[in-house]
Amino acid sequence: MRVGLFVTCVNDALYPRTGIAVVKLLERLGVEVGFPAGQTCCGQPQFNTGYRRETEPLVRRYDREFAPYDYVVTPSGSCAAMVRDNYPRIGRKAAAEHRGHELADAAARSVPKTYELTEFLVDVLGVVDVGAYFPHSVTYHPSCHGLRMLGLGDRPRRLLDAVRGLELRELEGAEECCGFGGTFAVKNADVSAAMGEDKVRNAVSTGADVLCGADNSCLMHIGGILRRQDAPLRALHLAEILASTEEEPHA
Amino acid sequence: MSGTYLGMPSFPKAAREAVHNETLRGNLRHATHTIRDKRAKAVAELADWAQLREAGKQIKDRTLRHLDEYLVQLEESVTAAGGTVHWAADGDEANRIVAGLVKATGEREVVKVKSMATQEIGLNEALEAEGIAAYETDLAELIVQLGEDRPSHILVPAIHRNRGEIREIFARTMSEWGRPAPEGLTDSPAELAEAARLHLREKFLRAKVGISGANFMVAETGTLVVVESEGNGRMCLTLPETLISVVGIEKIVPTWQDLEVFLQTLPRSSTAERMNPYTSTWTGTTDADGPQDFHLVLLDNGRTATLADEVGRQALRCIRCSACLNVCPVYERAGGHAYGSVYPGPIGAILSPQLRGTESEIDASLPYASSLCGACYDVCPVAIDIPEVLVHLRERVAGQGGRGHRLEKAAMKAAGWVLNHPAALAAGERAASRTRGLHPKRLPGAAAWTDSRDLPELPPEPFRDWWKKNRT
Numbered sequence: 213m214r215v216g217l218f219v220t221c222v223n224d225a226l227y228p229r230t231g232i233a234v235v236k237l238l239e240r241l242g243v244e245v246g247f248p249a250g251q252t253c254c255g256q257p258q259f260n261t262g263y264r265r266e267t268e269p270l271v272r273r274y275d276r277e278f279a280p281y282d283y284v285v286t287p288s289g290s291c292a293a294m295v296r297d298n299y300p301r302i303g304r305k306a307a308a309e310h311r312g313h314e315l316a317d318a319a320a321r322s323v324p325k326t327y328e329l330t331e332f333l334v335d336v337l338g339v340v341d342v343g344a345y346f347p348h349s350v351t352y353h354p355s356c357h358g359l360r361m362l363g364l365g366d367r368p369r370r371l372l373d374a375v376r377g378l379e380l381r382e383l384e385g386a387e388e389c390c391g392f393g394g395t396f397a398v399k400n401a402d403v404s405a406a407m408g409e410d411k412v413r414n415a416v417s418t419g420a421d422v423l424c425g426a427d428n429s430c431l432m433h434i435g436g437i438l439r440r441q442d443a444p445l446r447a448l449h450l451a452e453i454l455a456s457t458e459e460e461p462h463a
Numbered sequence: 464m465s466g467t468y469l470g471m472p473s474f475p476k477a478a479r480e481a482v483h484n485e486t487l488r489g490n491l492r493h494a495t496h497t498i499r500d501k502r503a504k505a506v507a508e509l510a511d512w513a514q515l516r517e518a519g520k521q522i523k524d525r526t527l528r529h530l531d532e533y534l535v536q537l538e539e540s541v542t543a544a545g546g547t548v549h550w551a552a553d554g555d556e557a558n559r560i561v562a563g564l565v566k567a568t569g570e571r572e573v574v575k576v577k578s579m580a581t582q583e584i585g586l587n588e589a590l591e592a593e594g595i596a597a598y599e600t601d602l603a604e605l606i607v608q609l610g611e612d613r614p615s616h617i618l619v620p621a622i623h624r625n626r627g628e629i630r631e632i633f634a635r636t637m638s639e640w641g642r643p644a645p646e647g648l649t650d651s652p653a654e655l656a657e658a659a660r661l662h663l664r665e666k667f668l669r670a671k672v673g674i675s676g677a678n679f680m681v682a683e684t685g686t687l688v689v690v691e692s693e694g695n696g697r698m699c700l701t702l703p704e705t706l707i708s709v710v711g712i713e714k715i716v717p718t719w720q721d722l723e724v725f726l727q728t729l730p731r732s733s734t735a736e737r738m739n740p741y742t743s744t745w746t747g748t749t750d751a752d753g754p755q756d757f758h759l760v761l762l763d764n765g766r767t768a769t770l771a772d773e774v775g776r777q778a779l780r781c782i783r784c785s786a787c788l789n790v791c792p793v794y795e796r797a798g799g800h801a802y803g804s805v806y807p808g809p810i811g812a813i814l815s816p817q818l819r820g821t822e823s824e825i826d827a828s829l830p831y832a833s834s835l836c837g838a839c840y841d842v843c844p845v846a847i848d849i850p851e852v853l854v855h856l857r858e859r860v861a862g863q864g865g866r867g868h869r870l871e872k873a874a875m876k877a878a879g880w881v882l883n884h885p886a887a888l889a890a891g892e893r894a895a896s897r898t899r900g901l902h903p904k905r906l907p908g909a910a911a912w913t914d915s916r917d918l919p920e921l922p923p924e925p926f927r928d929w930w931k932k933n934r935t
């Protein structure tokens with residue numbers, strides 16, 4: 213099984229620890245991980261802001277870079293959703309504009325092998341207990357794209373439930389959007405901040421040490437509010453919790 | 464659409480005020496959360512919800528594909544049943560037709576059934592300009608009218624008002640419109656409802672002309688259908704001598720059998736009821752029973768243009784249940800008025816820019832009034848993929864250029880180049896990481912972000928450098 217890591221641009225530049233955690237976690241589970249250096253970004257920021265044509269080179273690039281792999285794994289629900297839901301749309305629209313089927317074919321190759329991390333662990337590797345140890349109280353925020361576009365369901369929670377030492381706390385209004393939404397956070401800053409502040413209020417009231425999620429872009433927004441408010445909990449990507457063990461605990 | 468909204472500021476500007484209005488946010492939060500929880504229970508009762516949703520979608524899509532044929536069939540059935548059909552290309556034409564019909568009766572006042580279509584075209588204001596008083600009879604619509612306010616929700620136009628505010632509006636204004644509110648009116652729901660009942664009764668018994676919209680029109684028989692909770696609509700549909708219905712052309716269903724699907728999905732999605740308390744149907748005229756003169760005004764007002772857009776046309780499936788408003792986190796904070804239209808919330812964000820075009824400031828901003836969280840698509844009983852249409856319309860807005868978008872396009876192009884040259888991207892990331900001590904936490908340029916959030920700290924090295932050092 214050849215697995216390529218799609219680390220995503222946000223993780224590459226801002227959250228390398230998440231990428232490192234995925235590599236260590238997958239290797240611990242016996243998976244050989246590759247990282248094609250020509251990868252960049254899934255194109256979601258451009259696509260969702262209305263610049264579809266600008267994302268086309270990235271659809272081609274994704275297809276080309278991951279061609280040698282059986283699976284692509286990414287620690288980002290929204291980037292996985294971009295590939296699975298929007299690459300085919302980009303392909304269809306290009307074909308409808310009489311520009312051939314090349315993009316549609318690239319999408320058709322990319323979609324079936326692209327997995328969000330928790331899907332890959334549960335559905336492909338068939339593991340729920342990944343041998344992690346994380347002695348903290350944790351509350352989980354399911355990001356919208358993972359929740360609704362990918363339908364991750366209870367996979368992340370089942371993985372967290374199996375972590376030794378971890379105490380999972382219910383988050384009120386868990387399924388409500390945190391207000392990030394890519395450029396929405398800038399274009400509609402007031403509404404975005406109001407949504408984020410409500411999310412933070414609910415997270416703080418759980419009394420947990422850690423707010424965990426499977427998408428660093430949402431965590432960047434929530435974490436930014438947490439830090440601004442000096443809130444007593446920190447945002448952390450799920451992969452870093454799953455990578456943490458007794459021998460090598462999360463720092 | 465209604466002139467009331469002309470010159471509205473963009474959504475972000477209009478929303479800012481609402482976001483900081485604690486009373487408004489409290490009212491909206493309470494109302495939307497209550498109804499959304501009830502809806503979820505009502506929907507969960509049906510084992511075949513997914514099939515009903517799919518059926519509703521299919522019926523609407525098939526009807527829209529053959530809309531021209533069904534409209535002709537409808538006109539024939541209505542005419543055969545003794546009614547008269549009028550065609551209106553836009554709001555002005557519809558208003559002219561209705562005003563003319565009212566004037567022909569010699570009347571100076573009309574009672575109205577709650578209707579989105581007549582709000583869309585600003586009918587009340589148009590009639591007023593002709594010296595005709597239009598009285599809203601739906602309770603929430605009455606509150607909005609008496610309060611000289613604008614509706615902020617499809618189903619509950621006064622959702623932004625609490626009981627105390629409603630009591631104050633009734634006590635202050637009812638006397639100007641007819642029967643005054645009873646002395647010593649309190650804010651108990653029963654007393655408020657009774658005050659409205661007494662006030663409206665006078666109007667029902669006097670009015671000679673009724674004006675309605677319709678939830679559905681059945682092509683095979685020319686029947687119109689209104690579903691409601693209060694029964695006030697039924698009074699307006701049966702008591703007056705003349706009935707004028709103004710209906711958007713997309714409201715057709717081919718047969719009575721098709722109604723079966725929507726009469727299950729609409730009430731559960733909108734009021735979380737298994738069935739609407741009142742379902743009224745009327746077909747043309749009947750001797751010595753109900754209105755003796757019936758007119759149907761078929762309204763286009765941007766609908767055929769919407770139909771021509773392959774992605775955007777799904778907005779015409781909408782049955783105005785308002786479920787998408789009640790789950791929308793943006794609507795909950797921004798309130799209905801910020802959407803600058805009688806159609807607020809997620810459906811408004813895709814419908815208004817299609818019906819009106821994307822030229823005005825407000826219409827160009829509406830496709831961006833969403834975090835694309837997808838909650839609206841999940842609840843929509845006719846499976847309108849609202850996020851898909853939003854992104855589709857963003858493409859249209861970004862393409863037309865205009866304020867802000869030229870800079871944005873240049874930035875997107877530059878980013879696009881970097882993202883297609885991994886070496887340049889890696890160099891940029893590396894440079895940023897090395898100079899990370901110099902990056903201030905609150906960037907002046909990134910004000911919109913850093914007003915309420917800190918920027919993340921830059922890591923010592925990007926992932927790709929870690930990989931190079933440790934795995935190759």
Ligand code: SF4
Nearest residue numbers: 781782784785787843
């Ligand atoms: S878009 Fe769907 S959920 Fe929203 S009002 Fe229309 S039918 Fe209801």
